[in-house]
Amino acid sequence: MTAEDEALKALRTSQTLDLLIWAAPVAFAATDQLYDEDAGHDQMVIGILNFTHLRDLLDRATANGRxxxxxxxxxxxxxxxxxxxxxxxxxxxxxxxxxxxxxRDYKRSPGWVAEGYRILLQSYSFGKVDQIHWGQRSDAKRKVATQQYVAAEALFTDEDFDLESVQGIPDDDEFEGITLIAAHAFNPVTKQYELYVGQSKNPQHKEDSCWHWKKRILFGGTPIGGSGLAVPPLLPGDAASTEVDDVTVRIKGRRQAEEAGAANG
Structure with a gap:
């Protein structure tokens, strides 16, 4: 089992993947409603809106933040x-x-932790996930990309998962596990969207990848020009496509939340 497999397994166990699969299309739909090309909205605006909506949704589902x-x-x-x-x-x-x-934020960059893995958010232009220059991003993202890559066999001690033996970000005293990136992109013109989870790295050479590994967990939308297999435009509450076949999404019903509200008076 690879380090990627171990990470994805932990993210499934903690329901972090469930949350991302749920939150991303809801966030993109909210961004789509606010996007206005005639008002000068560009990629920076799209990225900020996606980030804001994702942060709110992840906090909402996990009882963090506000x-x-x-x-x-x-x-x-x-x-x-x-x-x-x-x-x-x-x-x-x-x-x-x-x-x-x-x-568990890092350098003011919001992060969510479970099962020894932390997720930070990063926006990018659709289709350019392999062209992210971490050195040109925030100080947090630049430092995360210097994090040591640990092979799967190094994650085990006496067949038990021992995250204390894993070196995390060098100057992060608040978290000893592995920090991953959830990289998200949405094009409000074509309605194309995608979401990756992976461990970032600063390439040493021009031809090197900016990822130790990455996994696309969501994708969809209508391709430019209408070629290929089109996916209906994103709408609030729409289900999203996923390549992670064995992720089980646990549904939170209205009745359960209302019972919690009644119990709290």
Missing amino acids: FKVGEGLHGLGADAVKRGISPDAFKSMPLVEDNAIMR
Whole structure:
């Protein structure tokens, strides 16, 4: 089993992949509603909107950020959680236990941690996932790309997963696991979108990859010119295509959230 396999397995176990598969199309749909080319919206605006929506949705589903649950409470009421998203998005929100996925930011870059892996968000222009120059990104993303790549066999001690033996980001004292990147792209003109998860790296040579490994977990949209197999335009609550066949999406029903709200008074 490769390091990529181990990472994806842990992300499935923690439901982090479930959350990304749910949040990305909802976020892109929200960005699509706000995008206005005539107002001068460009790739920077698209990236900021996607990032903002994704951060909000991940915090919403994991009770972090502005959705952080107060001491003595077991969860926010349905009214607070569903405010600002479509009914379909709320109904399909994965059910995550309190404190199962925690915020562990790095250099003010929002991160979500579970099972020894942290996910940071990074936008890019659609179709250019292999052209991300980490050295030209934020200081956080530049430092993450210097993180040591650890082969799968090095992740085990006496057949047990031992993340304390894994070297993380050199100057990060708050987290000892592995930091990964969820790279997201959405083109509001063609409605094409994609989402990758992987471990970034700073290439030593021009022909080197900017990834130790990456996995495309979402894709879709209508190709430019209408060629190929078209996918319907993205809408709030639409299901997304996925290459990760064995990911089980756990559904959070309205009734469960409403029961949590009733219990909290």
